Amino acid sequence: MHEPQQPIHPSTAVVALGRPDPTEDAPLNPPITLSSTFVGAGAPEPGQRMYARMSNPTWDPLEEAVGALEGAELPGLSYASGMAAVAAVLELVPVGGTVAVPSTSYNGTIGLARRLAQAGRFVLREIDPTDLDATRMALSGAALVWLESPTNPLLEVLDLPALIAAAGEAGALVAVDNTFSTPLRQRPLALGADLVVHSATKFIAGHSDVLLGLVVAADAELRSRLHTDRTLRGAIPGPFECWLALRGLRTLALRLDRAEETAGVLAGRLSTAPGLRRVRYPGLPTDPGHELARAQLAGFGAMISIELASAERADAFVHALGLITPATSLGGVESLAERRRRQPSEPVQVPESLVRLSIGIEHVDDLWADIAQALSAAN
Ligand SMILES: Cc1ncc(COP(=O)(O)O)c(C=O)c1O
Known part of the structure; x- marks a missing residue:
């Protein structure tokens, strides 16, 4: 060769x-x-x-x-x-x-x-x-x-x-x-x-x-x-x-392209979903980090953080998820969700009601259906 x-x-x-x-x-x-x-x-x-x-x-x-x-x-x-x-x-x-x-x-x-x-x-x-x-x-x-x-x-x-x-x-x-x-x-x-x-x-x-x-x-x-x-x-x-x-x-590029595309769609839908205080995703034009992200990053990534109305609602949201697995960690082919402050070691700057979503490579419509039903159940 x-x-x-x-x-x-x-x-x-x-x-x-x-x-x-x-x-x-x-x-x-x-x-x-x-x-x-x-x-x-x-x-x-x-x-x-x-x-x-x-x-x-x-x-x-x-x-x-x-x-x-x-x-x-x-x-x-x-x-x-x-x-x-x-x-x-x-x-x-x-x-x-x-x-x-x-x-x-x-x-x-x-x-x-x-x-x-x-x-x-x-x-x-x-x-x-x-x-x-x-x-x-x-x-x-x-x-x-x-x-x-x-x-x-x-x-x-x-x-x-x-x-x-x-x-x-x-x-x-x-x-x-x-x-x-x-x-x-x-x-x-x-x-x-x-x-x-x-x-x-x-x-x-x-x-x-x-x-x-x-x-x-x-x-x-x-x-x-x-x-x-x-x-x-x-x-x-x-x-x-x-x-x-x-x-x-070997599949990082494929996985990331797919997860990132899905994360962009989900973040957009989440940004107009009822019952959320805030959606954090650098790809959202309204995100405080958006301009820096555009300048520095070749893509906005596959992580989204959402804030619900309270820690209780955030827990209810995570429990109501079906396809998305409640677990710590991120970056895998399967989507995961976690209310981060459930961990006592999490910095206090992280809101109690923040749920971190690691978007995997499942179909976007299935992920959205799961998120939407869990949001309804939590609110
Ligand atoms: C940004 C970041 N750095 C470092 C670590 C530590 O990595 P590991 O869990 O492989 O020890 C983690 C784990 O979640 C992480 O998210």
């Missing part, structure tokens, strides 16, 4: 990247290597496999594919879960250093940052990154800034170019959690971010059957630090998880 003549589209890349060389009799898909150790007796050569906490051939194709999709020159690094990836990046902050994390970050991220700060590991400055001036001031002296956009579950769209530039002026590293957008909709490294983090559990793997995290670093020194740290801390993924995630990645 010859190299393609021109840069390939991301929707082709998800299919083509991370495959074995197409030599005679080679498998089309990378095999799963189930081995904790690799044969060898001498001093290891650079890059030589030795022990499966250091490297595993089944990680490589996924890490290469996601690194390339994010526009990095180096492969990504896979982790046992999204939170293991988040923890690995927070670990880059020097002891006693300062890290800026939005209060409305995914609850695990802000929860871990608070816990580490309480333990004296670093100083945490909680920021509201929608307030650019306040954020600029809070960045002074920070070693790392955490950004997530759109946010989970408020779906706020951050001004990433402005925030990344402000972090650059402050000399801080910038990590962007790109779980909601995936590299098919947003590539933070191209905007100047230093690190991209994914809960690959969500859209990348896409079938709600695996937990996995990924970090993509813009430069070799950062990647090398993360790699050594991963080896020593041991928060590595299993080979089967990486294989499943790569298999899921």
Whole structure:
């Protein structure tokens, strides 16, 4: 096979990247290597496999594919879960250093940052990154800034170019959690971010059957630090998880296109549905993040958050759903709904009555019929 003549589209890349060389009799898909150790007796050569906490051939194709999709020159690094990836990046902050994390970050991220700060590991400055001036001031002296956009579950769209530039002026590293957008909709490294983090559990793997995290670093020194740290801390993924995630990645473009189209239709219908206080979806022209989303994102995503009249009504809505499953998590082929504040760890900025909808790939009319009947039952 010859190299393609021109840069390939991301929707082709998800299919083509991370495959074995197409030599005679080679498998089309990378095999799963189930081995904790690799044969060898001498001093290891650079890059030589030795022990499966250091490297595993089944990680490589996924890490290469996601690194390339994010526009990095180096492969990504896979982790046992999204939170293991988040923890690995927070670990880059020097002891006693300062890290800026939005209060409305995914609850695990802000929860871990608070816990580490309480333990004296670093100083945490909680920021509201929608307030650019306040954020600029809070960045002074920070070693790392955490950004997530759109946010989970408020779906706020951050001004990433402005925030990344402000972090650059402050000399801080910038990590962007790109779980909601995936590299098919947003590539933070191209905007100047230093690190991209994914809960690959969500859209990348896409079938709600695996937990996995990924970090993509813009430069070799950062990647090398993360790699050594991963080896020593041991928060590595299993080979089967990486294989499943790569298999899921093959259909990411198709799944996302379909789910996003459906989410756009549903958000439009929800915006005129009775009994709702608010519909949050960056694709709605009335959404506060719409203009930024249009400028920054190649698509508005498959997540919608709705606010009902009260927490009780929100619970009644979720219970009345039939096709859409009440469950936490997101980004799978099946639609899920959750009143987020049922989780005690959810940030207080998230309204009690907010239900997060993760739109899957079912037919839009079936999803709308389910939502409409559940709204009637709840109101
Ligand atoms: C935006 C975001 N980041 C990180 C995580 C953590 O990922 P995981 O559940 O794979 O550990 C999640 C999980 O919901 C998430 O939504």
